Amino acid sequence: MNVRGKTILVTGAGRGIGRSLATHFAGKGANLALLDVNADDVNETRARCTQLGVTARSYLADAANEDSVVGALGRVMEDFGALDGLINNAGIVRDGMLIKVKDGQVVGKMSLAQWQAVIDTNLTGVFLCAREAAQHMISRNVRGVIVNVSSISRAGLSAGSVSPMKSPTRSASSSRTTSLPAAAWRSMRGCDSELQDAMQNKRFVPGRFVREILYNIIDSNQLVTDI
Numbered sequence: 057m058n059v060r061g062k063t064i065l066v067t068g069a070g071r072g073i074g075r076s077l078a079t080h081f082a083g084k085g086a087n088l089a090l091l092d093v094n095a096d097d098v099n100e101t102r103a104r105c106t107q108l109g110v111t112a113r114s115y116l117a118d119a120a121n122e123d124s125v126v127g128a129l130g131r132v133m134e135d136f137g138a139l140d141g142l143i144n145n146a147g148i149v150r151d152g153m154l155i156k157v158k159d160g161q162v163v164g165k166m167s168l169a170q171w172q173a174v175i176d177t178n179l180t181g182v183f184l185c186a187r188e189a190a191q192h193m194i195s196r197n198v199r200g201v202i203v204n205v206s207s208i209s210r211a212g213l214s215a216g217s218v219s220p221m222k223s224p225t226r227s228a229s230s231s232r233t234t235s236l237p238a239a240a241w242r243s244m245r246g247c248d249s250e251l252q253d254a255m256q257n258k259r260f261v262p263g264r265f266v267r268e269i270l271y272n273i274i275d276s277n278q279l280v281t282d283i
């Protein structure tokens with residue numbers, strides 16, 4: 057994929073896979089719009105991309121919040137003029153037991169807030185960012201690409217994981233990947249037929265990567281080799 061000179065928006069770009077994807081594409085000559093809730097982290101990613109000779113800007117925004125996403129995408133369009141790719145990477149895990157039992161007694165249960173936080177980021181966030189990005193791509197007649205980062209846990213829990221919410225949200229973001237283009241194309245009926253294939257939708261399914269505690273001792277660029 058030739059991304060030189062293209063503008064790519066990465067959500068959750070402050071660290072981990074998002075940062076690796078951002079610097080990977082910066083190394084291939086793409087300009088980066090970097091969205092995250094953590095200012096220090098996303099500014100560090102921006103600095104690393106800029107060092108690679110491309111234009112990179114950071115946007116402090118919550119992918120799960122409609123006003124935040126609409127505002128950030130609007131600023132991206134003002135700054136870059138076009139959007140060629142979105143990588144829906146922002147995601148969270150809230151490990152925890154549905155019900156915690158000790159000596160045969162229920163001593164705890166997962167809170168609705170824990171559940172909702174994961175749904176909001178991993179599912180609603182994908183919807184909001186894809187909707188806004190697709191709108192800007194289509195209105196500017198850009199043949200854009202949207203990549204949804206999913207997980208091998210979309211098919212069920214992986215060994216050692218204690219996160220009952222991750223599988224359903226990642227399963228849903230995977231199926232959203234196939235339903236998004238259809239929905240977008242339906243909405244484009246009556247438009248120029250060339251727009252019918254204006255939006256491609258992709259899914260990226262990582263296995264289990266090291267988490268932040270190991271990022272300090274492993275070059276995070278090794279996490280993403282090609283896409």
Ligand SMILES: NC(=O)c1ccc[n+]([C@@H]2O[C@H](COP(=O)([O-])OP(=O)(O)OC[C@H]3O[C@@H](n4cnc5c(N)ncnc54)[C@H](O)[C@@H]3O)[C@@H](O)[C@H]2O)c1
Binds near residue numbers: 119146181209263268
């Ligand atoms: N690390 C793994 O083993 C693994 C495996 C499979 C899938 N994934 C998926 O890959 C993606 C990235 O995982 P990671 O391990 O790099 O995560 P991470 O926790 O290291 O980084 C996630 C980044 O997203 C940001 N973020 C979280 N919520 C946000 C929100 N609402 N709005 C904007 N930014 C937000 C965080 O601040 C952070 O910078 C996730 O979607 C995750 O489900 C990860």
